[in-house]
Amino acid sequence: MTVAGVGVRQPDLLRYRAEFPGLARSTYLNTCSLGALSDRSRAHLERFLGQWESLGARAWYRHWLPELALLREEYGALLGVPGTQIGLAPNVSGALATIASAIDGVHRGDDATLGRLRAAGLPAGGRARTRVITTALDFPTVGHQWLARAPLGVEVVVLPSPDGLTVPLTAFEAAVDERTALIATGQVYFTTGAIQDVAGLARLAHERGALLVIDAYQATGLLPTDLATGGTDRPDAYVSGTLKWLFGGPGNAFLWVRPDLFEALVPSTTGWFSSSRQFAFDVASLDLAADARRYELGTPSIPSTFVARGGLEVVREIGVERIRERTVDLGTLAIAAADDAGLRIRAVRDEAMRAGIVAVEVPEPRPVVDALAARKIIVDYRPGIIRLSPAFYNSEDEVRLVVAALDEIVPGTDRA
Numbered sequence: 107m108t109v110a111g112v113g114v115r116q117p118d119l120l121r122y123r124a125e126f127p128g129l130a131r132s133t134y135l136n137t138c139s140l141g142a143l144s145d146r147s148r149a150h151l152e153r154f155l156g157q158w159e160s161l162g163a164r165a166w167y168r169h170w171l172p173e174l175a176l177l178r179e180e181y182g183a184l185l186g187v188p189g190t191q192i193g194l195a196p197n198v199s200g201a202l203a204t205i206a207s208a209i210d211g212v213h214r215g216d217d218a219t220l221g222r223l224r225a226a227g228l229p230a231g232g233r234a235r236t237r238v239i240t241t242a243l244d245f246p247t248v249g250h251q252w253l254a255r256a257p258l259g260v261e262v263v264v265l266p267s268p269d270g271l272t273v274p275l276t277a278f279e280a281a282v283d284e285r286t287a288l289i290a291t292g293q294v295y296f297t298t299g300a301i302q303d304v305a306g307l308a309r310l311a312h313e314r315g316a317l318l319v320i321d322a323y324q325a326t327g328l329l330p331t332d333l334a335t336g337g338t339d340r341p342d343a344y345v346s347g348t349l350k351w352l353f354g355g356p357g358n359a360f361l362w363v364r365p366d367l368f369e370a371l372v373p374s375t376t377g378w379f380s381s382s383r384q385f386a387f388d389v390a391s392l393d394l395a396a397d398a399r400r401y402e403l404g405t406p407s408i409p410s411t412f413v414a415r416g417g418l419e420v421v422r423e424i425g426v427e428r429i430r431e432r433t434v435d436l437g438t439l440a441i442a443a444a445d446d447a448g449l450r451i452r453a454v455r456d457e458a459m460r461a462g463i464v465a466v467e468v469p470e471p472r473p474v475v476d477a478l479a480a481r482k483i484i485v486d487y488r489p490g491i492i493r494l495s496p497a498f499y500n501s502e503d504e505v506r507l508v509v510a511a512l513d514e515i516v517p518g519t520d521r522a
């Protein structure tokens with residue numbers, strides 16, 4: 107495919123650039139690391155500061171608790187579920203830790219946990235299961251939650267990637283057995299942008315009596331998602347956050363748990379925001395909320411909550427379907443341009459299976475990323491690769507400019 111042959115859909119989304127002033131200062135192709143700041147987020151943050159200054163602690167009841175409820179609703183709306191099915195978390199690691207704490211009983215073979223899971227129709231409730239299946243392409247925190255549970259006898263099985271891009275469903279099929287408590291993996295891999303077959307993974311896990319936990323950080327806001335339907339072909343838990351494709355900055359993450367599993371998946375990592383009687387201030391009893399707030403911890407970062415609103419508003423106003431079309435086309439353009447330049451690409455070529463990341467293989471990426479930064483081009487690197495992640499607000503010219511700069515900087519010895 108030639109660069110000239112790539113058509114990029116949804117060109118009118120470029121009008122949103124004006125709302126992200128930082129985009130005028132650099133060529134920013136690093137949304138997979140940190141989405142750009144919008145004027146709307148800045149305005150919401152100013153609103154928070156004004157409330158803090160004028161109301162002090164009274165702002166909690168008048169504004170901030172309702173703002174948290176609104177944030178849960180906003181996340182839920184993106185995923186097709188009510189806000190009552192969303193629990194807020196400070197980051198994805200924290201959300202995963204809470205979920206992991208609710209699964210510990212399965213590893214231990216604890217009767218109460220197994221009984222509750224059986225009652226929810228899960229064969230996982232049959233007996234103790236100590237294995238967790240993840241992959242070599244997953245973000246470290248996904249494996250780390252369960253590596254930290256080695257003292258409980260938990261064994262983490264890390265599936266290798268045969269092509270460095272994906273892990274085939276057949277590899278999961280070969281690994282998941284009656285010892286498996288859960289599959290913990292990403293919807294989109296953070297270095298390759300490859301999309302996984304979440305429904306296929308859910309089916310496999312459930313057929314074999316295991317649970318499925320999905321890290322969707324590189325997918326939410328980029329891939330249309332409906333968690334309301336699909337029955338047991340849905341993950342049992344889904345975690346994500348605002349840092350990247352929701353343009354909401356650091357400090358906000360969330361989890362969704364299948365509501366029919368609320369009673370079965372009881373967290374032991376907890377805090378007073380998870381209580382059904384939060385303002386009774388009763389230290390002697392713990393009654394978890396009936397909804398997904400049961401998975402929350404303590405006081406959330408309220409400034410982050412306000413900042414997040416700006417990005418979420420933009421994403422919901424545009425619609426994830428339109429964002430998806432534009433993003434996938436910009437990725438295809440980046441691949442075509444990099445192919446023309448003879449750069450070594452590590453990306454999924456099938457558009458249906460690629461989300462927002464196109465990686466260029468460079469053995470020593472850091473000096474290249476620094477040289478690009480000196481030209482006001484912002485991308486990032488991971489071991490052996492440079493990640494390009496054009497978002498809906500990037501232009502075709504920006505994608506071409508970044509690839510042209512790479513063409514000038516990357517030594518010929520590192521080419522295809």
Ligand SMILES: Cc1ncc(COP(=O)(O)O)c(C=O)c1O
Nearest residue numbers: 197198199245247296321323324
């Ligand atoms: C797929 C994925 N999961 C998890 C994380 C990290 O999550 P957190 O820092 O919120 O724990 C990242 C990136 O920061 C990521 O890309």
